[in-house]
Amino acid sequence: MTGKPDWTGRRLEVEVGPVAHGGHCVARYEGRVVFVRHALPGEVVIAEVTEDKGGGFCRADAVEVRQAAPGRVTPPCPLADIALGTDRCGGCDFQHVDGETQRELKSAVVTEQLQRIAGLDWPVQVRELPGGLLRWRTRARLAVDRKGNAGFRPSRSHRVIPVADCPITVEGAVPEVADRRWRPGAELTVTADGEGELHVTALDKKPQRRGHQQAVARQVAGSGVAHETVRGLPFEVSAQGFWQVHRAAPETFTEVVARLAAVPSRGVAWDLYGGVGLFAADLAEQVGPTGSVLLVESSRRAVEDAVANLRDLPQVGFRAGTVERVLADEDVPAPDVVVLDPPRKGAGREVVEAITAREPSRVVHVACDPAALARDVSLFAENGYRLVELEAYDAFPMTHHVECIALLEREG
CATH class of the missing domain: 3.30.66 (Viral Topoisomerase I)
Known part of the structure; x- marks a missing residue:
């Protein structure tokens, strides 16, 4: 006997508590935390334990609802049916939840992550994108x-x-x-x-x-080459490359980023993790022909696409390489405004400190993970930047994912 319980396969009747980051809710059973998927706060469910490594918590899937909460609906996808137990498709966490409740749950998660990790009391309201809950993923x-x-x-x-x-x-x-x-x-x-x-x-x-x-x-x-149009501008991107998956996301996000960035005419902007140039096009319009935009992207294929997409904007320069390596070059001109759209793990300390060392007036941070965003916001705060605005969008309906766009400004 190791002394550590292994509940894998065991079925537990639990009262479900608050939603948590990652697509599950928190319950407790015999002093242990149970992270339950396919449940809602306030419900009583039978949960089958799917993973238990011992210690203080385990993971489980709801397989029967004894008391349903408001907001529960019949999943539109048969592979999300609770009767399937652990044989459900893992792509959607919230098929059993109506749209308004999904956004409420995501709002609670972003708010909680900012409070717990960044120490900010910042109520968040996740907004709906056009198109509804289905047939949005491209x-x-x-x-x-x-x-x-x-x-x-x-x-x-x-x-x-x-x-x-x-x-x-x-x-x-x-x-x-x-x-x-x-x-x-x-x-x-x-x-x-x-x-x-x-x-x-x-x-x-x-x-x-x-x-x-x-x-x-x-x-x-x-x-193998996808053709997209955003705000009247054509873009080409490798079909396997990065592009926002929600039909309405590119249009909405470029509008928000451009508004928050507000780069001065003849100014300098950095577009970090810039992909195929989606945000750089608007930044180039703001700085005008005598300003400059530096697009940094680690994928050489994406940079090649960006060069082609923005070939009529000579004020945009391109650097293929990791953000950390490019920003270590002291010859890179100091920016007035920085836009960054890092991968799910966030930017991290090295990148945040490289940005803040050049003292831009504003930073626009696009994030698809609320915990990573909260960590980066905390790092920016350590280096003299405060959160002044945050927009959140339900860019991934039926899942726990959410997209946030944050504006940080230099204090003093």
Whole structure:
């Protein structure tokens, strides 16, 4: 006996507490914390433990609702049905929740993360994007099971659940790959671009000597180059590259970022983690032909796309490399305003300190993870920058994810 309980597979009747970051709610059972997915605060549910490493907490899925809370609805996707237990698709956390309640839960999470991590009492209201809860997702990644069927994985699992469609993904995208057989173990990327073209890329894993595998990408459908238009400007991006997945997100986010950035005419702006130039286009318009914008991006393919997309804006310069390495170059001109859209983990101390050392008047931070945002906001505060505005959007309906755009200003 190790003394540490292992409740894996055990079913517990619990009263569900507050929502927490990560798509679950917090419950307690016999003195331990149980993180329960597919539940709502205030409910009484039967939860099956899916992961227990001992210690003070375990993870569980609700498999039966004894007392439902207001806001619970029947999931529109059959693979989110509570009767499936742990065999549910792991792509959506909130299929069982109506739209208004989803946004309330996300608002509570962002507010709590800012308070707990950054020490800020900052009530947040997550706003709805146009288009509703379904058919908003333009990009999806699927796995292939041993029989060659395309599907999605359950939460925290390597299993594959075959699918015929996905109601949050745009019409026709998932059926395009679900109707075919694929190489077992392959990974598929499906992209529906702004012109209606569907791009499908298969990443096949082929065995090599000594047990190694080589990943080989092949274009199955479409040109592999997605065409998008945002606020009248055309963009080209690799179908496998980064682009906001919600149909309405690029238009909304560029408007908000441009408003918060407000770079002075003839000024200098940095666009960090700049991708294919989505935000840099507006920054270039603000600084005018005699100002300058520096776009920094680690993906060389994205930089190549950005150069092509912004070829009519000579005030934009491009640097391919990590933000940390580029900002270590003392020849980089000091900015008036910085826009950064880091990966899910956030910018981190090294990047925050490199930015604040150059003393921009404003920083616009785009974040898809509230905990990472709160950590970065705390780091900026340590270096003399305060949060003055925050917009939050439900850019990922039916999931726990949320997009935030924060404005920080230099004190003094």
